[in-house]
Amino acid sequence: MSERTPMIEMCNVSKHFGSVIALSDISVQVHSGEVMCLLGDNGAGKSTLIKTLSGVHRPTHGEIRLNGEPARFKSPAYALDAGIATVFQDLAMIPLMSITRNFFMGREPTVGWGPLKRIDWKLADRIAKQEMGKIGIDVRDPSQPVGTLSGGERQCVAIARAVYFGAKVLILDEPTSALGVKQASVVLRYIAKARADGLAVIFITHNVHHAYPVADAFILLKRGGSLGTFRKEDITREEVLNMMAGGAELESLDAELAEFQRSDTERADADTSGVRPRLAAGQ
Ligand SMILES: Nc1ncnc2c1ncn2[C@@H]1O[C@H](COP(=O)(O)OP(=O)(O)OP(=O)(O)O)[C@@H](O)[C@H]1O
Numbered sequence: 001m002s003e004r005t006p007m008i009e010m011c012n013v014s015k016h017f018g019s020v021i022a023l024s025d026i027s028v029q030v031h032s033g034e035v036m037c038l039l040g041d042n043g044a045g046k047s048t049l050i051k052t053l054s055g056v057h058r059p060t061h062g063e064i065r066l067n068g069e070p071a072r073f074k075s076p077a078y079a080l081d082a083g084i085a086t087v088f089q090d091l092a093m094i095p096l097m098s099i100t101r102n103f104f105m106g107r108e109p110t111v112g113w114g115p116l117k118r119i120d121w122k123l124a125d126r127i128a129k130q131e132m133g134k135i136g137i138d139v140r141d142p143s144q145p146v147g148t149l150s151g152g153e154r155q156c157v158a159i160a161r162a163v164y165f166g167a168k169v170l171i172l173d174e175p176t177s178a179l180g181v182k183q184a185s186v187v188l189r190y191i192a193k194a195r196a197d198g199l200a201v202i203f204i205t206h207n208v209h210h211a212y213p214v215a216d217a218f219i220l221l222k223r224g225g226s227l228g229t230f231r232k233e234d235i236t237r238e239e240v241l242n243m244m245a246g247g248a249e250l251e252s253l254d255a256e257l258a259e260f261q262r263s264d265t266e267r268a269d270a271d272t273s274g275v276r277p278r279l280a281a282g283q
C-alpha cells in the first residue's frame with residue numbers, strides 16, 4: 001500500500017521564546033479528510049503549535065510541509081493564501097460588522113472596473129446566506145451584525161468562510177469551549193462536514209465529549225513536548241479523558257467529593273436523629 005502524502009505536517013518542530021521552550025521536537029501529520037484533535041493542559045503549547053502552523057510564529061527548528069512541500073509563511077496571510085485557515089476563538093468575528101462582511105473579510109465580489117469598481121452587495125449577501133444555509137443555519141438578513149448571532153453560529157460563519165474560500169487545512173482553537181450543548185453540536189457537525197469535504201482539520205478542545213465523536217486521531221502535548229499520537233481505534237474515550245487536561249486530577253477530585261459526601265451523610269444522619277425528637281416535642 002502506498003503511503004499517502006499528509007496534507008499538513010510538522011517535522012521535528014521546536015519553538016523557543018527566549019529561554020522559554022514552548023514546543024520541543026514536535027512531529028505530527030494530518031491527512032486530508034481527517035480530524036486531528038490536539039489535547040493538553042493549560043500552557044502545554046497547543047496555541048503555539050497552531051500559531052506556528054498558521055504563520056503567526058516561525059519555527060526555531062524543524063520544518064512545516066504542506067502537501068509534501070516545505071512551507072515557510074511570512075505571516076498568517078501567506079498561510080491563508082496557501083490554504084491554511086485558522087479560526088481563533090475570540091478573533092474569529094467582528095461583532096458590529098454584518099454577517100456578509102465577516103464572511104468575506106475584504107474578499108467581497110465586485111462589479112465594474114477601474115474607478116467604478118464597487119462591492120456587489122447583492123451577490124455577496126446571497127452567497128453568505130446560501131453558504132450558511134448549506135450548514136443548516138437560516139440567516140434571514142445577512143446584512144445584520146454578526147453580533148446578533150449565537151456563539152455557535154458565529155463559529156460556523158468562520159468555518160463556512162474557510163471552506164468557501166477553498167481552505168485545505170482548517171485549524172480551530174477551542175471553537176466549542178464557550179458553547180452550550182446544542183450550539184457545540186452545530187459546530188461539531190460542521191467540523192464533520194469539513195472533514196467529509198476532504199479538509200485536514202486540527203481541533204483543540206478540553207472536552208472529551210466534543211473531541212471523541214469527530215476525531216480520527218489525538219496528539220497529546222505536555223510542557224511543549226509530545227506524549228504521542230493515538231489513532232481513535234487504538235484508544236477508548238476513558239483513556240482520552242485521562243490523558244486530557246486534568247484527567248488524573250478529576251479522578252482524585254471524584255474520590256475527594258465522595259469522601260465529602262460520605263461525611264455529609266453521616267452528619268445529616270446525626271442531625272436528624274437529634275432534631276426529630278425536638279420537633280416532635282414542639283408540636
Ligand atoms: N509570545 C510568547 N512569548 C513568550 N512565551 C510564550 C509566548 N507564547 C506562548 N508562550 C509560552 O509558551 C507556553 C505554551 O503556551 P501556549 O499558549 O501555547 O499554551 P496552550 O497549550 O495553548 O495553553 P491554554 O490551554 O492555556 O490555551 C507557555 O508557557 C507560554 O507562557
Ligand SMILES: [Mg+2]
Nearest residue numbers: 043046047048
Ligand atoms: Mg491556548
